[in-house]
Amino acid sequence: MNIEPSRKMSIFEPAIFGDLKAAAAAKKVEGFELYDLSLGSPDLPPDEKIRKVLSEQSFSANSYGYTLNGTKRFYEAVTDYYKRRTNVILDPHTEVIQTMGSQEGLVHLPLAFCNEGDIVLTTNPGYVAYDAGIKLAGAVPYYMNLLEENNYLPDLDAIPEEVAYKAKLMILNLPGNPVPAMPDAAFFEKVVAFANTYNVIILHDAAYSEFYFTGDTPSSFLTTPGAKEVGMEINSLSKSFSLAGTRIAYIVGNAEMISIMKQLKSNLDFGIFEPIQEAGIAALNNAEEITDRLRKIFAERHKVLMQGLTDLGWTVTPSSGGMFVWAKYPYDMDDKEFAFEVINQTGVVMVPGTVFGSEGAGYVRVALVQDVETLKKAVEQLKSLKIETCATLVNN
Known part of the structure; x- marks a missing residue:
């Protein structure tokens, strides 16, 4: 039987999230601790x-x-x-x-x-x-x-x-x-x-x-x-x-x-x-009660991640809300290659910016879906990054 997708299926490209998860799973098998900051799925349970x-x-x-x-x-x-x-x-x-x-x-x-x-x-x-x-x-x-x-x-x-x-x-x-x-x-x-x-x-x-x-x-x-x-x-x-x-x-x-x-x-x-x-x-x-409590938690996460990435020399988009940090990393490297290299070296999982459009080149999306201590550990892991062949700063 010859099974073919419809022509309209050509507009639906395979999502990268599965590939990111697979790369992270492979590192976990090697004994790496993972810091999954990819999907914007709340980690906190409902009230x-x-x-x-x-x-x-x-x-x-x-x-x-x-x-x-x-x-x-x-x-x-x-x-x-x-x-x-x-x-x-x-x-x-x-x-x-x-x-x-x-x-x-x-x-x-x-x-x-x-x-x-x-x-x-x-x-x-x-x-x-x-x-x-x-x-x-x-x-x-x-x-x-x-x-x-x-x-x-x-x-x-x-x-x-x-x-x-x-x-x-x-x-x-x-x-x-x-x-x-x-x-x-x-x-x-x-x-x-x-x-x-x-x-x-x-x-x-x-x-x-x-x-x-x-x-x-x-x-x-x-x-x-x-x-x-x-x-x-x-x-x-x-x-x-x-x-x-x-x-x-x-x-x-x-x-x-x-x-x-x-x-x-x-x-x-x-x-x-x-x-x-x-x-x-x-x-x-x-x-009022539920969102006030959640906001306090996410505001602290936002502060920690914004400051942590800024201290690493990343250019972080100013924000006073939302569930994500949008950051330009300081390496002249394709964002998809960068995301997978970060997983490989550090176990930190982020989403490459071009998933969301061409203007995302050089950026990653980082989700506030882990507790403060985990975010601090993720930033510490990012300090160990060694991008040897692409050491030119993007914003130079």
């Missing part, structure tokens, strides 16, 4: 309140039917969370939709709004799921480069008018993955003005909104005047509440756009397991 609800609800014999579009209780918990945390008022019936994790929502969303050949404005570097969704829809990405001189924010003024007028969708992620740039109100106001001028739908990926280390409340695009008229925000419970494996997220914002997403989603799945929704409700209803 006990969340685990208790999930356990109790899973035991109920009545919890195993289809939930279709999601429960009324979950939608009300989302709207109450937004009102408390960001002062944004949402209608739970028309301005919220549930997704099976943010990645599922992000990959499917371009299908709902883009025709083949439509332009989608996205960032370089950017989260890999954005490109997957754009290409799955047959749309065309236009990359907004995240550069140091622009504080790693997209330069909307640099987008050619002929591109802006043809664009259908813009995807933003602030603070982001892999670059944890933090927007201010003026930037989001500019985004709303751009959307109105060029008739572009805005999707803000707020997966890391609760990972802020300065200020009092999380940042939300929807707090910007006019934002709900031009766009949506997707948020996941994976990071903020350590619920990565449960796959639960939501999109909020413009009612007409949400209605279109509901139509698409009704053809794709039959809803999220009800006990997981109940666990999500417990998380959202106790967000």
Whole structure:
């Protein structure tokens, strides 16, 4: 039997994460201690309140039917969370939709709004799921480069008018993955003005909104005047509440756009397991207590890793939030070769920057997914690096 993949499969390149894990596993067999700072999967368990609800609800014999579009209780918990945390008022019936994790929502969303050949404005570097969704829809990405001189924010003024007028969708992620740039109100106001001028739908990926280390409340695009008229925000419970494996997220914002997403989603799945929704409700209803505790832990990790890499002579992107450190290493070496050489010499696992786009050349993404003592040990290990054939400093 001759089995061939579809032509569309050519857009899905094998992910490097498996290769990184395999290289790390090989070193472990040799007796190396590993310091895995690659995947952005929270190492801390969900709060006990969340685990208790999930356990109790899973035991109920009545919890195993289809939930279709999601429960009324979950939608009300989302709207109450937004009102408390960001002062944004949402209608739970028309301005919220549930997704099976943010990645599922992000990959499917371009299908709902883009025709083949439509332009989608996205960032370089950017989260890999954005490109997957754009290409799955047959749309065309236009990359907004995240550069140091622009504080790693997209330069909307640099987008050619002929591109802006043809664009259908813009995807933003602030603070982001892999670059944890933090927007201010003026930037989001500019985004709303751009959307109105060029008739572009805005999707803000707020997966890391609760990972802020300065200020009092999380940042939300929807707090910007006019934002709900031009766009949506997707948020996941994976990071903020350590619920990565449960796959639960939501999109909020413009009612007409949400209605279109509901139509698409009704053809794709039959809803999220009800006990997981109940666990999500417990998380959202106790967000202040849970996220305050997590933030203190991650803020300390952020401080230790930022300082540690800086002391090694690495150029670390300034950040005041997010779950990652974006760093330029001080060697003239291909980032993928560098990542594997670091594993080989030190056991420290990081993700090469070009996984996220061409502007990631010379960078690595380092995740804050180990405790402070482990991060300190990882930095100590990096001190022993010997890159003999590539000793030229990148920033010389």
